[in-house]
Amino acid sequence: MTDRRYEQLSWKIGDVSVTRLVEVVIKAPINSLFPERSADELSAYDDWLRPHFLDADGDMTLSIHAFLIRAGELNIIVDTCAGNGKKLPLYEEWVDLNTPFLENMATLGFPADKIDRVLCTHLHFDHVGWNTHQVDGKWVPTFPNARYLFGTAEWEFWKDEEDPYESNALDHALKPIFEANLVDLVDSTHQICDEISLIPTPGHTPGHVSIHIQSQGEEAVITGDMFHHPLQMAKPGWIDAADAESSLAEKTRVDFMQRFGDTRTTVLGTHFATPTAGKIVSDGSGYKFES
Numbered sequence: 001m002t003d004r005r006y007e008q009l010s011w012k013i014g015d016v017s018v019t020r021l022v023e024v025v026i027k028a029p030i031n032s033l034f035p036e037r038s039a040d041e042l043s044a045y046d047d048w049l050r051p052h053f054l055d056a057d058g059d060m061t062l063s064i065h066a067f068l069i070r071a072g073e074l075n076i077i078v079d080t081c082a083g084n085g086k087k088l089p090l091y092e093e094w095v096d097l098n099t100p101f102l103e104n105m106a107t108l109g110f111p112a113d114k115i116d117r118v119l120c121t122h123l124h125f126d127h128v129g130w131n132t133h134q135v136d137g138k139w140v141p142t143f144p145n146a147r148y149l150f151g152t153a154e155w156e157f158w159k160d161e162e163d164p165y166e167s168n169a170l171d172h173a174l175k176p177i178f179e180a181n182l183v184d185l186v187d188s189t190h191q192i193c194d195e196i197s198l199i200p201t202p203g204h205t206p207g208h209v210s211i212h213i214q215s216q217g218e219e220a221v222i223t224g225d226m227f228h229h230p231l232q233m234a235k236p237g238w239i240d241a242a243d244a245e246s247s248l249a250e251k252t253r254v255d256f257m258q259r260f261g262d263t264r265t266t267v268l269g270t271h272f273a274t275p276t277a278g279k280i281v282s283d284g285s286g287y288k289f290e291s
């Protein structure tokens with residue numbers, strides 16, 4: 001039986017196809033991301049948070065995955081997960097990964113040399129890892145024929161910033177891409193092609209963006225880490241320890257739910273466990289995720 005947490009999921013948004021490729025699924029206590037919060041405070045939302053997003057112990061199930069997009073002639077990867085062989089002292093689950101990520105991409109019709117664009121919603125280690133891979137002890141671009149699009153504001157922030165995760169992503173996943181002249185720094189509303197553009201969703205990081213897809217009257221958004229977990233739709237104001245600016249992150253979440261809530265827009269969560277996709281629906285005075 002296939003493990004549903006890792007199963008391949010695909011969606012069609014008009015003429016655009018989106019496929020999820022999971023690198024790793026982790027279990028994390030609520031208070032590891034939301035200090036001093038617990039699952040007990042979420043019992044009112046059990047009907048939509050369990051069993052997919054909260055497990056029997058009340059821990060969060062978080063999926064680290066990339067989205068592979070085909071739009072016309074373009075092959076795009078959104079967020080490149082953590083990568084193999086990276087040193088991540090703070091996260092046991094991610095140390096020295098050795099997953100068949102690139103082989104799986106090729107099987108899905110996205111061999112690395114056929115990727116045209118790499119989009120990173122932000123520059124945390126679990127969104128940039130496969131930007132590079134190691135060849136003869138050196139970190140080199142994984143997608144040599146792609147343009148890598150990084151947000152200007154995001155890069156300006158991280159290029160001199162201490163890495164809070166001690167992942168050294170700057171040296172092994174970002175600088176080699178600049179050195180290979182594969183980076184385009186873009187603004188937070190950049191249009192990638194007719195169907196796909198960025199929307200600014202700052203707060204988790206200063207230059208964080210989400211990915212907006214529109215085709216044939218259908219619409220979807222890839223969240224990035226504006227939402228780490230669907231529980232934040234019920235609790236947008238819970239302090240997320242990983243957000244750089246808590247109040248801005250909360251405002252971004254609320255604005256986003258007001259814009260896309262109760263619409264037909266499909267929301268694809270970057271760390272949302274299977275089934276990953278759903279709609280934002282109003283629920284009393286707040287919102288819920290209907291997957």
Ligand SMILES: [Zn+2]
Nearest residue numbers: 124126127225
């Ligand atoms: Zn993340």
